[in-house]
Amino acid sequence: MKSVTIKDIAKLAGVSRGTVDRVINNRGNVKKKVEEKVIKIAKELGYEKNIIASRLASTKVYKIAVVLPSPESDFFWDIPKEGILSALNLVKYYGIKVEFLEYNIFSSEEFTNQVTKAIECKPDAILMAPLFLKESEKLINIGEEEKIPFITINSELNHKNILSYTGQSSYHSGYLAGKLFDINLQHDDEVIVLNLAHEISNAPHYTDKVKGLIDYFKEHKTKHINVSWYEFDDFLNDEVLLRRFKETQNIHPEMKGIFFTNSRAYRLLDLLQKEEVEKYKIIGFDMIEPNLKYLQNGEIDFIINQNPFNQGYNGLMNFVNHFIHNREIKQQEYLPLDIVVKENVDFYYK
Amino acid sequence: MKSVTIKDIAKLAGVSRGTVDRVINNRGNVKKKVEEKVIKIAKELGYEKNIIASRLASTKVYKIAVVLPSPESDFFWDIPKEGILSALNLVKYYGIKVEFLEYNIFSSEEFTNQVTKAIECKPDAILMAPLFLKESEKLINIGEEEKIPFITINSELNHKNILSYTGQSSYHSGYLAGKLFDINLQHDDEVIVLNLAHEISNAPHYTDKVKGLIDYFKEHKTKHINVSWYEFDDFLNDEVLLRRFKETQNIHPEMKGIFFTNSRAYRLLDLLQKEEVEKYKIIGFDMIEPNLKYLQNGEIDFIINQNPFNQGYNGLMNFVNHFIHNREIKQQEYLPLDIVVKENVDFYYK
DNA sequence: TAAATAAATTTGCACGCGCACAATTTTTAA
DNA sequence: TTAAAAATTGTGCGCGTGCAAATTTATTTA
Known part of the structure; x- marks a missing residue:
């Protein structure tokens, strides 16, 4: 039962443990003849390194x-x-x-x-x-x-x-959002995608999400739900953000679903009245504190969690x-x- | 940077490592006074056992x-x-x-x-x-x-x-099922709970799930959704299972949602035509192979996964x-x- | 060629913990 | 007072690594 140690090998080979160690771990500075002998014995005995002992002794960080x-x-x-x-x-x-x-x-x-x-x-x-x-x-x-x-x-x-x-797979998270809108919206409703981000960051993930959402409604046409998307890059400015949203409302009177492509749903919701928000089905990302508040009070309907x-x-x-x-x-x-x-x-x- | 060892403690306490070991691991046979002193020093130094060394030395399995x-x-x-x-x-x-x-x-x-x-x-x-x-x-x-x-x-x-x-919390899984039915069903639809299990096993989890579901609809009455529940304990018998389901259909003509309280949704679905199943919103538990088939083809609408x-x-x-x-x-x-x-x-x- | 030096190779020990057992001190009994 | 028993404390081994020290071998110098 007792397992083979370098000490056993050292004894049989007539060398010290240090030499066996250098052979086993290819550290060099060992005479050819000695090396061969040690390898042979290690093989014969079926030596396996004790990882616990190895970790204990090693100073490698x-x-x-x-x-x-x-x-x-x-x-x-x-x-x-x-x-x-x-x-x-x-x-x-x-x-x-x-x-x-x-x-x-x-x-x-x-x-x-x-x-x-x-x-x-x-x-x-x-x-x-x-x-x-x-x-x-x-x-x-x-x-x-x-x-x-x-x-x-x-x-x-x-x-x-x-x-x-x-x-996550960005594409599939958008596709999933499509499904969630589909079961919650009515015929001819519109879904608006809002990307609250400075354009510099993360572009492909945003577009993959939109692509997933659009593909969902390409494949599921029974409700005729239309998708449009907007980038609000100045989202840190309350006034601008609100104005741009109002503009979007005007352009899309049938807007019933809003898909926030990242965790910043709360930014807009902070600026709107609860009664107004309740007109929409809202999907966003990430269980961060300010979003959770809106999930609890019913303003956000679904959060896709990214683990x-x-x-x-x-x-x-x-x-x-x-x-x-x-x-x-x-x-x-x-x-x-x-x-x-x-x-x-x-x-x-x- | 170097971490505190029993040796350090032993030195400061003026005892041997063995004594410190006995104190740290509650092995007894140490004088009260010495024990207190060692504990005090260990605490002061913020001693943490090196479990690599501990495991190496220990023969305990x-x-x-x-x-x-x-x-x-x-x-x-x-x-x-x-x-x-x-x-x-x-x-x-x-x-x-x-x-x-x-x-x-x-x-x-x-x-x-x-x-x-x-x-x-x-x-x-x-x-x-x-x-x-x-x-x-x-x-x-x-x-x-x-x-x-x-x-x-x-x-x-x-x-x-x-x-x-x-x-999981059984109660809350039932409550969640309520929510899922609520967003998928219409006014005055009925939800039927089916427990496909021999009565001997697991009763409380079943009743907790039903309780959660019922509580959901007690708190959300806008759609007037009614809940009834049935135990099909002879579910391994195809004929009996099908007959009992038909009986249930007759009793509940407004049945539109079916909640399977465990992973056995597939048992009933195996016996029904797809067209018939599509009349119902179906929620079941567990991503086991036979259920996944029905999730993929749309017969099961939601699976609650138990991790x-x-x-x-x-x-x-x-x-x-x-x-x-x-x-x-x-x-x-x-x-x-x-x-x-x-x-x-x-x-x-x- | 021998001594001096350099290079190559090898040895030996500490590291941290638990455990078994030896050694020592204290208590109890005779 | 002394021996025996009990309680308490101390010591060394094991595991692989890494480094300083020791030893052997090779090379250079006079």
Whole structure:
């Protein structure tokens, strides 16, 4: 029952444990003859490394740099960080060091700066949400030159230097929104998509969502529901936001459904009367505090939850499985599209 | 940066490592005064056990007996087992031994036998789904005498010898079903609850679900939707099942919604024509293969997913956190009530 | 060629914890 | 007072790694 140790091998080979260690782990500086002998004996005895002892003795620190938007600039990002910390808690004895770097979600310069800093500290990998696509591609290329692979969450991006992606399929979340409107709207109602974002960020995910929504109604025509979409890039300005919405109302008198493509539904709802909002079926993303208020009081009908906790948790676990356990990890892992309503909201992580 | 070790404590307390070890791990045989001093110093230094070293030195094997229904007798139970194995994979170096014991989901005798066997092999804890409530209570009492605590999943049961429960809140799943019917049905439609189960098993969960559904429509009366409920205990007999359903149709001509309280919606749908089923809005539980077919083809409108994977995963993790990390674990952890439709089904674990 | 120096290879020990057992001190009994 | 028993405390081993120290081997210099 007792398993074979390097000590057993050392004894049989007539050398010290240190020499066996150098052979087993290819550290070099061993005479050819001795090396062959040790390998032979190890094989014969069926030696298997005791990973617990190995981890205990090793001083190797795996370093992962995490570059995410600051929760101050966008509420959503509180939870992925919790997921990362929770995963870390589980594996903290494996010698993993996490370097958190935050950037303002509206600043591509800060993003670039922080990822550059991340690369400079030469981590084993960088975990990030590549919200700025053009910048991300450049930075991932730079990382590749430095042999630093990336693990991504939240925003999908294809690049051979990305080990894994964990997050939703934007297209299908839009498609799902279509279904939800379909069962809640009437014949000839209109759905309006509102993208409250500065144009610079995240464009493909927005358009994928719209595409999904439109495709749904291409495939389900019984109710003749029409879809239009608008970008409100000056959404931080109350007055402008409200004016643009009123304009949209005028253009679309049959507007009955509003699809917010991100977590910022609350921005507009903050400016409208409850009675007015109740005329619409509203779907938004993310269980952040200001949205939850409106879900509870009935102004938001559905929230599509992006599993922010698991984005962080699985992202870090991908790192662990790849670097520490040498396991295969999935190149992309699409997280569930959770349909959150008032009646089940309490059971989701928030 | 260097962490505090028992050696540090021993030095400061003027005792040997062995004594510190005895204090830290409550092994007794230490003078009161010395014990107090060691505890005080450990606290001051913020000592945290290095569980890698601890596991390396320890010869203790943690044994957990897992008693679940066999997947052969009920499809659902494939996935919790996968969750357990996945968690195990993550923590396998901690010296955890799992003993799997299966029982036919329809046999309370087999259940009793297997839990009894589990108790006999004297594990550190038993992880089980207490589907048979009367039997479970008796068995948990016996376990208590033997000082074997229980970790439960799927079916909630209150007992002081249960360390934790991971699963859904039955009441709220019924309440959520109410909401889903409410947005899909018309004025004066009727909802029928069908419980396809032998009466012996799981009664409270069934009644809690019905109670949740009824409460929903007590609180939301605008559509005047009426709820009735029936138990089809001979559901394995095609002929009887079909006859009883036809009877129910006759009694309830306004029946437009059907709520299956468990995963057996497919049993009835297997016997009906698609055209007939399409007259009804149908809600069932669990993403098992035969149900998925009907979700895909539109016969089932909503499936409430019970997170079977996480039931297993979290159940085992609760064991690890309690016994190995000595962490507080939640006495009850309600899992999300996932609303699964055709459009998001591919993104849930199955 | 031998001594001196450099390079290559090998050894030995600490690391942190739990456990078994040895050693010591204290208490009890004779 | 002394021996025996009980209570308490101390010590060394195990596991793989990494580093300093030691030893062996190769090369250079006089």
